[in-house]
Amino acid sequence: MGDRCTQLLAVLLLLGLCALGGAQKPDPCQCTRLSLKNRVNCGFPGITSDQCFSASCCFNSSISGVPWCFKPLPKQESEECVMETSARVNCGYPGISLEECASRKCCFSDTIPQVPWCFFPLSVQGNVQLLDQEDSRGWGELGRGRS
Template sequence: MGPRGAPLLAVLLVLGLYALVEGQKPSPCQCSRITPQNRKTCGNLGITSKQCFNLGCCFDSSISGVPWCFLPLPNQESEQCVMEESARKNCGYPGMSPEECAVRNCCSSNLSSDVPWCFFPQSVEDCHY
C-alpha cells in the first residue's frame, strides 16, 4: 500500500472503532419496566431518541418531569427476568442453589443481597418502547 492508501486505511479504522463503541439499543423490557421515579439520566438535555439509543440507553418522552433518556435495567438471560428489584417475588429459599432455582423455572440474579435472588419470571407482553 502506497502513501495515498494510509489516510483511507485510517478512516476505515476510525469508522470500524466507532461501530464497536456505539451502544446497542436496550430490550423493550429493560426500558418499560423501570418506574419513572427510578430513572437515572443518560445523555444530555435535548438528546434525540436515536442519540439516546446509540448510547445504549432508553428513551421515553411521554412523562414530563423525569429523565427522557435514562439507563436501562440490567440485562438478564431471559426477557422474563428483567425487572426492578422491588418487583421480584421470591421463588426460593435461603441456601437454594442456582440449579434448584432453574428447576422451578424461576429467574436468578445475585447482584444484590437485599432482595430475592431466585424470583418468579414476568410475562413479556407488557414490554414496549
C-alpha cells in the same frame, strides 16, 4: 505525514465501528417496567432518541420532569424475569444455586446484593392457581412468595 493521517483515520474509523457495533437498543420490557422515580439519566438535555438508543439506553419523552433517556433494567434470559428489584418475590433461599432455582421454574440473577436472587417470573406472580399447584410440590409457604 500522509501515512500518519491515514493510520489515525483508520484507528478512528475502527473505534467508531466498534462503538456502533456494541450498542444495542434495549428490549421494550427493560424500559416500560421501570418506574419513573427509578429512572437514571443516560443522556444530556436535547438528546435524540437515536443518540439515546446508540448508547444502549431507553428513550421516552412523553413525561416531563423525569429523564427522557435513561438506563434500562438489566437484561434477563426471559422477558418474564425483567423487573425492578423491588418487584421480586422470593422463590428460593440465601445461597440458592442457578440450577436449583431453574428447577423451581424461577428467575435467577445474582448481580445485585441484598435482594432475592431466585424470584418468581412476572407471569406467575399473583396467580393463586399456579402458586397452589406449586405448593403441592412441597414448596409450602415459599410457593406463596412469602419469606
